[in-house]
Amino acid sequence: MELRHLRYFHAVASTLSFSRAAALLHIAQPPLSRQIRQLEDMVGAVLVERDSRPIALTMAGRFFYEQTVQLLARLEQIEEGTRRIAGGANQWFNVGFVPSAMYGMLPELIKRFRLHRPDIEIGFSELVTMEQVEALKSGRIDVGFGRLPISDPDIACVTLVEEPLMAAFPLRHPLLKKASVSLAQLASERFILYPARPRPSYADQVLEIFAQRGLHPNIVKEANEMQTAIGLVAAGVGVALVPASVKGLHRSDVVYRPLSNKAIFSPVIMNVRASDRSVLLDQLRSLAGEVVQQLSR
Incomplete structure (x- = not known):
């Protein structure tokens, strides 16, 4: 065709x-x-x-x-x-991102970047962290926002924020009687893991959090999209472990609880080519610092 x-x-x-x-x-x-x-x-x-x-x-x-x-x-x-x-009227700047980053600081950062540089044509590509590596190396994207650290000499990673994880429950779940829940309690529940593919991804980060404590969640369903996982939680299929910013979905059929375990985070990491010294990236880094500082107040 x-x-x-x-x-x-x-x-x-x-x-x-x-x-x-x-x-x-x-x-x-x-x-x-x-x-x-x-x-x-x-x-x-x-x-x-x-x-x-x-x-x-x-x-x-x-x-x-x-x-x-x-x-x-x-x-x-x-x-x-x-x-x-x-014609020289615009420069092109492509941003790769994991979907969950869109519920946290990234929308505010992109909004400020667009106001700061109205001459820039910005593109967006939804990519898991490992897909961002190839996309950065090939030049398909100029910056990526993911949740997994990348071990590659050609990629420079900057952790912007350590986002707390929270448990997501359907309405009237028995554990909602508690102000906070433990990973051990979640491991004994029917658990929804995402994304199912591609891997490695946030799913492996969650599994590692459990494994470090000798726990193995009872996985009953793997979803490819975070919103699908949240929808399954709402349907009573199981519970999930999600970044705190997901509360921004404002669903009335899902309730969140903090974890009683200490220091359970998922980082938001900015990934760039290690050799990239562009002015645009410097400006984006500076704006990212401002956004993080404002959101942490």
């Missing part, structure tokens, strides 16, 4: 006319019709009902059209951003 197939289909779907679409595209109608047939062969589905007047989209065609609109709009954004950067 090539980009022209998407553009041709978009024209047909938006006009519901092969003749009008051909005129918009400045091509003859027969080759346009052949291209749409070719697209249908590629996706293995009929997209256009040709016997109706005017022509109509099939259910598969309506779905494909919705996706095409989003994709072409994104491509236009990429083209426009590329032109601005090539």
